[in-house]
Amino acid sequence: MRFMVIVKASKDSEAGKMPGKELLEAMGKFNEELVKAGVLLAADGLHASSKGARVKFSGNKRTVIDGPFAETKELVAGYWIWQVKSKEEAIEWVKRCPNPTGDEGVVEIRQLFEAADFGPEATPELRKKEEELRARAAQKK
Amino acid sequence: MRFLMLVKSTTCDQGAPQDETFLTAMDKYNEDLMKAGALVELSGLHPSSAGARVKLSKGLVTVTDGPFPETKELIGGFWLIEVKSKEEAVEWAKRAPMPAGRQVEIEVRQIYDVGEFVPRRAVEKARGEGKKLAARKT
Numbered sequence: 001m002r003f004m005v006i007v008k009a010s011k012d013s014e015a016g017k018m019p020g021k022e023l024l025e026a027m028g029k030f031n032e033e034l035v036k037a038g039v040l041l042a043a044d045g046l047h048a049s050s051k052g053a054r055v056k057f058s059g060n061k062r063t064v065i066d067g068p069f070a071e072t073k074e075l076v077a078g079y080w081i082w083q084v085k086s087k088e089e090a091i092e093w094v095k096r097c098p099n100p101t102g103d104e105g106v107v108e109i110r111q112l113f114e115a116a117d118f119g120p121e122a123t124p125e126l127r128k129k130e131e132e133l134r135a136r137a138a139q140k141k
Numbered sequence: 142m143r144f145l146m147l148v149k150s151t152t153c154d155q156g157a158p159q160d161e162t163f164l165t166a167m168d169k170y171n172e173d174l175m176k177a178g179a180l181v182e183l184s185g186l187h188p189s190s191a192g193a194r195v196k197l198s199k200g201l202v203t204v205t206d207g208p209f210p211e212t213k214e215l216i217g218g219f220w221l222i223e224v225k226s227k228e229e230a231v232e233w234a235k236r237a238p239m240p241a242g243r244q245v246e247i248e249v250r251q252i253y254d255v256g257e258f259v260p261r262r263a264v265e266k267a268r269g270e271g272k273k274l275a276a277r278k279t
Contacts, residue, residue: 004186006216042182044221045253046145052250053227055234062235069248074214076147076250081182087193094195095202104198108209110216111192113157113185 002041002112003082003090007105009049009075014068016048026098034082039093042081049075073106087111143181143252144230146220146237150245153217154188154208158240166238174222179233185218217245227251 019027034040046052049067056063069075084090090109099105158164174180186192189207196203209215224230227249234247 002184004184004216004219042221044143044145047251047253049248049250051227052248053231053234055231055237055247055249057237057239057245057247064231064235071214074211076145076216076248079145087191091193091195091204095204097197099197105196107195107197109193109195110189111187113187113218 001084001086002114003084003087004110004112005080005082005090005094006076006108006110007078008108009072009077010105011072013077014048014050014072014075016050023098030097033096034080034093039082039084040080041083043079045078046076081112142226142230143221143223143254144227145250145252146222146230146234147216147248147250148218148237148245149214149248150217150243151215152243152245153186153215154190156188157185157217158243160240163238163240170236170238173236174220174233179222179224180220181223182221183219186216189215221252 031040031043049069052067052069054065054067054069056065082090082093084093087109094107094109097107171180171183174183189209192207192209194205194207194209196205220233222230222233224233230249230251234249237247239245
């Protein structure tokens, strides 16, 4: 099973403040453990929402709003993609994570859809296409 | 530059839209992203009932199982794209197909380049391992 493990933002991350040396080292070690365990598929930090935008969809209308966005606690500051056997295993790994925002942090764990999850409407043709897409995108990485 | 496009909706917890028109339009959109050389990764997320939140506070860990009531900010899926500018990323976001009858928003966020944020060596190694893993598991 694959999970997106989302680090929620904080005042510091929204201010573009870099984590200190100790936290960077602890994170580096944690990421190495994830790699050794065969869990880590991806890891990225996000720039503050001041560098971002939102596109609102309403019928045929598209409205673009530039960041920053106010609800700090609900914003994404970074994420991992992990391959594990269960949600419980993902939770155990998160408990071992050095506190990513250095003070009080929230990490949200969300399961990724696999092609097999889409049910009968996702025809074999659509599923095959998704696998091809993923394989070609992986080469780009 | 890399950007994350996050699909956010109040209806994410209803599950992935199943109608064939939408799925076909989404398929074409993803192909367009691929042909433009912009697509890096994409996925839908299961409803938050399948998820959890872990709160870390001064050595104390609290785990809360989903679902999460504040559905306005729930993420339903994402694309990871590589493009020349934020403007280009926003243009892609505007073109994304949307299912009928759902209130949706796409948040476009810039990703830190390797070396800007995390020690380069650890992340490059992780990417290499991640690619090998993904290739083995598909």
